[in-house]
Amino acid sequence: MNNSVRAGILVLIVAALAACTAPPPAPSTPKTLVVLVPQSGGSVGAVSVKTKQGEALIDRPYASATAAGGAPVIGNSSPSQVQQVFGAAINARPQPPVSYTLNFLEGRDEYTPESRAVFETILSELGKRPTADIAVIGHTDRVGALEYNDRLSLQRTDRVRADLIKRGVPERSISVAGRGEREPLVATADEVPEPRNRRVEINIR
Amino acid sequence: MMNQIVRSISVVAASLFALSSVAADDAGQIKVVNGSVTIERDGGSLTAVPGARVLQSDTLRTGANSSVGITLTDNTLLSAGPDSVLVLERYAFNSTTHQGQLDAGLRRGTLSMVSGKLAKQSPDAVRVITPATVLGARGTEFHVQVAD
Numbered sequence: 001m002n003n004s005v006r007a008g009i010l011v012l013i014v015a016a017l018a019a020c021t022a023p024p025p026a027p028s029t030p031k032t033l034v035v036l037v038p039q040s041g042g043s044v045g046a047v048s049v050k051t052k053q054g055e056a057l058i059d060r061p062y063a064s065a066t067a068a069g070g071a072p073v074i075g076n077s078s079p080s081q082v083q084q085v086f087g088a089a090i091n092a093r094p095q096p097p098v099s100y101t102l103n104f105l106e107g108r109d110e111y112t113p114e115s116r117a118v119f120e121t122i123l124s125e126l127g128k129r130p131t132a133d134i135a136v137i138g139h140t141d142r143v144g145a146l147e148y149n150d151r152l153s154l155q156r157t158d159r160v161r162a163d164l165i166k167r168g169v170p171e172r173s174i175s176v177a178g179r180g181e182r183e184p185l186v187a188t189a190d191e192v193p194e195p196r197n198r199r200v201e202i203n204i205r
Numbered sequence: 206m207m208n209q210i211v212r213s214i215s216v217v218a219a220s221l222f223a224l225s226s227v228a229a230d231d232a233g234q235i236k237v238v239n240g241s242v243t244i245e246r247d248g249g250s251l252t253a254v255p256g257a258r259v260l261q262s263d264t265l266r267t268g269a270n271s272s273v274g275i276t277l278t279d280n281t282l283l284s285a286g287p288d289s290v291l292v293l294e295r296y297a298f299n300s301t302t303h304q305g306q307l308d309a310g311l312r313r314g315t316l317s318m319v320s321g322k323l324a325k326q327s328p329d330a331v332r333v334i335t336p337a338t339v340l341g342a343r344g345t346e347f348h349v350q351v352a353d
Contacts, residue, residue, distance in 0.1 A: 031351070086286065
């Protein structure tokens with residue numbers, strides 16, 4: 001192969017590579033704007049922003065990124081801009097899910113006296129949420145055999161489910177699961193009585 | 206009499222099938238509807254109402270002056286403003302391990318997201334995909350707009 005042919009091939013390869021890496025013509029890509037805001041608890045997370053041309057991370061309150069075919073451009077937004085652009089979406093946000101814990105007497109499916117009051121709080125919360133999904137998850141302490149505690153945790157969830165239905169909560173909105181002694185709130189050795197682990201968690205979405 | 210029995214058996218069988226197929230792809234529930242909102246699923250179109258289930262692969266469309274709010278089973282809150290197209294491209298959530306994946310596609314309009322349990326489990330588990338970007342949510346609250 002002579003030198004001029006070699007040079008010609010090299011030019012072709014370089015041209016082909018350049019064609020591959022050149023940014024695609026993308027004037028029609030709609031523009032994306034992303035704005036990070038503080039969570040209701042006050043903490044701020046982060047959002048990674050990836051495009052074909054680059055990557056950026058926004059991790060300060062009201063930091064923004066825009067992109068429309070090119071690399072992301074970092075900027076600043078403000079509460080008033082957020083309200084103007086995203087007010088309708090924010091107003092349609094569902095109520096955040098809530099969780100409650102009911103405690104039980106040792107070895108039984110009877111509520112502790114304090115938990116009877118919590119049960120009433122749960123009912124009033126459900127009254128404000130007409131489309132609530134309710135997950136009822138039963139637990140026990142580590143007194144007794146694993147199988148016994150599996151059954152006891154389900155007796156406790158069944159008790160809660162029956163009481164909810166009795167008070168007018170639609171049966172189809174309730175799902176139950178029993179975890180027995182597998183997920184203690186407070187770690188203990190086996191056969192140790194622990195009132196805080198005798199519980200049913202109620203997650204309302 | 207026999208016909209009635211056969212009919213009721215097939216109704217029961219059909220509803221069991223419906224329940225199981227819903228459970229497999231179930232992603233969440235519509236909680237808030239303002240104005241006109243539709244769910245596109247399997248080539249058809251349904252009117253979105255509060256309480257309706259949302260499944261993986263559903264497309265939600267909001268009309269002018271309309272908005273929708275959805276709670277997913279991992280407690281992610283998604284809400285979209287007017288003239289928006291939101292596609293639930295991928296959703297999987299294991300309620301025991303909290304592992305899974307959420308890919309929400311915003312084709313146009315506005316989306317507000319409060320991330321749930323999936324985003325706490327793994328940094329790449331929750332993504333919002335727009336025509337220009339892929340956004341990764343790291344346990345957070347943020348807003349996205351796609352505009353021409």
